[in-house]
Amino acid sequence: MTVTSRPAAELDAADPLRSFTLRFEPAPGVRAYFDGNSLGRPVAGTAEDMARFVREEWGTRLIRSWDEGWMTWPERLGDRLGEVALGAAAGQTVVADSTTVMLYKLVRALADARTAQDPQRRELVVDTDNFPTDRYVAEGIAAERGLDLRWVEADPDTGVTAEQVAAVVGERTAVVLLSHVAYRSGFVADAPAITRTVHHSGGHVVWDLSHTVGSVPAQLDDWGADAAVGCGYKYLNGGPGAPAFGYLAARHHDSVRQPVQGWLGRQDPFEMGPGYVPAAGVRALVSGTPPVVSMVPLWRGVELLAEAGIDAVRQKSLALTDHAWSIVDQWPSRLGVQVASPREHQRRGGHLTLRHPSFREALPVLWQRGVIPDFRAPDGLRLGLSPLSTTFAEVEVGLTEIRAVLEELSR
């Protein structure tokens, strides 16, 4: 199948989200930014928000601001994100910690809950191509709790299928940890089917939505997910080190205890009383002081997404990756570039990965010329086409340069 290509100018003119591409801080010298899935661009107005925050909330209201709002930002921003992008009803999501730490808290909490009810459930299921931090966290929890790891062999050019999950889960399964959108190929896992399969086996499932949130709509409540995590600094434009979110389905709130029990997840924290008593509801996922400063840009990113609407964002995302694909399809086969991402819309996330043996060498040349994808070993060039900030013309400019650099390197 060859997708027929329309000129970028025509696609940009017809893009209902075109005006959003102008709502980011300009990046002089950047001709094509293909890394919005790794570090989203700052939304215009973020600098003013930060300055106002420092002068007014922090600088003037000082410690009074904790009572005037900051204390509940984790739940408030979590609820808003749940509504805008996660398909999560209020009261199940908080914004806190890094993705890695939140992942640890949720996977360990659910694994402990499951093994406590049924001691033979001592397996954590992970896939071999999940993002490194997910694999390392699972390995750490397995070592710490004496659990066994069960690996699903994932195809790095696609991803984990429901059949593969069905083949490994059973009466020994405690928790299955998977990414919804694979960080390498962009493969979208069949979350509803996989969640059903895991539940049928009696296990819990944790979804990593780092490459999903702000790009592909999630329906955590409808899927029946037990827990989920995701990044604030990718498609949500929260800035480097922006906090993660954590979702824990309401049905687990009374029975699941996260392991990092800190004072701000305690009931009545300012009683400073003896012993830990978890706060009611999802607040118990909070451990220590919320990263309030880092939430300022994230609020703006989430509100921009709300304004555009996640379904419109998904439509544009598919149009952008279609456009990129149609350009690569026209490249001569002697160039030797392959697309290592799913063709099918239903299984395709927000980025495409191209493969070529010279991409490692090509990357610094591209960056120097203002074309900014990223490289994933051994030979992948990732094109993250963040829908709100990327134009069709930018896709064309970037791919033209990628081809030119490959031609130069092969001479």
Ligand SMILES: *Cc1c(COP(=O)(O)O)cnc(C)c1O
């Ligand atoms: C980006 C990413 C992370 C990042 O974790 P941090 O703790 O924010 O560094 C984790 N998991 C996945 C799947 C990712 O894509």
